[in-house]
Amino acid sequence: MSLPAFPAPRTGCPFDPAPAYTEVREGPGIVEAGMWNGTTAWVVTRYDDVRAILADRRFSADGTRPGFLQFAPGVNPQVSTFIRMDDPEHARLRRMLARKFTVRSAESMRPEIQRITDEHVDRLLETGPPADLVTGLALPVPSLVISRLLGVPFDEAEFFQASTRKIMSWASSGEEAMGALVELGTYLSGLADRKAADPGDDVISALVTEYESTGELTRQQLVLMAVLLLIAGHETTAGTIALGIAALTRHPGQLAALRADPSLVPGAVEEVLRYASVVQSGLSRIVTEEVEICGRRLKEGDNVILYLPAANRDEKVYPNAAAFDIHREGPKHLGFGFGSHQCLGMSLARVEIQVAIRTVVQRIPTLAPAKPLQDLPFRHEMFVYGLHELPITW
Numbered sequence: 001m002s003l004p005a006f007p008a009p010r011t012g013c014p015f016d017p018a019p020a021y022t023e024v025r026e027g028p029g030i031v032e033a034g035m036w037n038g039t040t041a042w043v044v045t046r047y048d049d050v051r052a053i054l055a056d057r058r059f060s061a062d063g064t065r066p067g068f069l070q071f072a073p074g075v076n077p078q079v080s081t082f083i084r085m086d087d088p089e090h091a092r093l094r095r096m097l098a099r100k101f102t103v104r105s106a107e108s109m110r111p112e113i114q115r116i117t118d119e120h121v122d123r124l125l126e127t128g129p130p131a132d133l134v135t136g137l138a139l140p141v142p143s144l145v146i147s148r149l150l151g152v153p154f155d156e157a158e159f160f161q162a163s164t165r166k167i168m169s170w171a172s173s174g175e176e177a178m179g180a181l182v183e184l185g186t187y188l189s190g191l192a193d194r195k196a197a198d199p200g201d202d203v204i205s206a207l208v209t210e211y212e213s214t215g216e217l218t219r220q221q222l223v224l225m226a227v228l229l230l231i232a233g234h235e236t237t238a239g240t241i242a243l244g245i246a247a248l249t250r251h252p253g254q255l256a257a258l259r260a261d262p263s264l265v266p267g268a269v270e271e272v273l274r275y276a277s278v279v280q281s282g283l284s285r286i287v288t289e290e291v292e293i294c295g296r297r298l299k300e301g302d303n304v305i306l307y308l309p310a311a312n313r314d315e316k317v318y319p320n321a322a323a324f325d326i327h328r329e330g331p332k333h334l335g336f337g338f339g340s341h342q343c344l345g346m347s348l349a350r351v352e353i354q355v356a357i358r359t360v361v362q363r364i365p366t367l368a369p370a371k372p373l374q375d376l377p378f379r380h381e382m383f384v385y386g387l388h389e390l391p392i393t394w
């Protein structure tokens, strides 16, 4: 019997998870799926199970374990850094970046993020209506913020958008994705040399001067960490901004409430993170000893995909979960994961999304969609969901 292929298509409302996984969540909770290369994985769909697995050491994130899930041809789980490691090595490397990713550091970047966002909104207002909110705001702003954080000169930031896109697409061949990764790595190593000679107040300078110089970090690890930050922080934030604004324009009452009362913005952003759940590749883990989930016995070496879009719509946790509701209260969503690997950049992402949504809502008071929902190009083929284009008018 052939297994259903992962990922199942999002054939329903484009904001909703693939209907097949909603059915699994309401039914058995877990389903075995076939991957592109003939391997299999268990897709876990319920909020409580996903959260429990992310806090359970019997599920490893170590990409060097034999048989660790390979999502797509170009994605080699062995060529990665701490996101694909277990503690203590994971914690040792993650700690080197922690200082730059606290709530306080993220807040200290808010004025700069506001400035970058305002510049992009100025340009949208000068050239439109209509305008594309993805190329005009959602993609360039997070890219510039990470570039600034890493110490990448602004005029070199364009290059990242192209490279991350090649690395992050199910549509890229193995060679294309690997080629883009190598190109990005070579660039970042060159940048680390420049920072060693002339350090600044940025992440790459800190890694070079504090850790590479003492032998605690190899150049290869440094480059992989920088690549991780670029990849993890760019399209995720962009996709969330685009889907958030798209959802708001489809809910004019909530849009008006947000405009009237900006103190609602942080709560609205949490709802966008839950509702959009952009990490549609799910999170992957490998089983290290026999364990039972939803009545199924998983054995050592089995791969597990924690499908966040379905978990964040779990009716047992969020009443009327399919509704977009900026006033929603309740448990924390799993959009940033959970446990020791929970998103390192979540405070920064929150500031970026809050600033983007607040600024667009305030500065474009007559904001409206320029195309019907069914004509929007959703990023079905990418690991990170979102929109290729979001035409707006005012």
Ligand code: HEM
Pocket (backbone or CB within 6 Å): 061, 082, 083, 084, 094, 146, 228, 229, 230, 232, 233, 234, 236, 237, 240, 278, 279, 283, 284, 334, 335, 336, 337, 338, 340, 341, 342, 343, 344, 345, 346, 348, 349
């Ligand atoms: C809306 C935006 C974002 C979303 C939805 C998101 C989501 C996630 C999720 C679900 C994980 C957990 C991965 C796992 O357990 O396997 C994660 C990890 C991570 N994220 Fe984010 N992320 C976002 C933005 C960012 C930003 C802005 C950065 C940094 C610039 C970042 C850096 C990281 C890093 C370094 C990890 C690995 C943490 C670890 O393994 O200890 N992310 N992210």
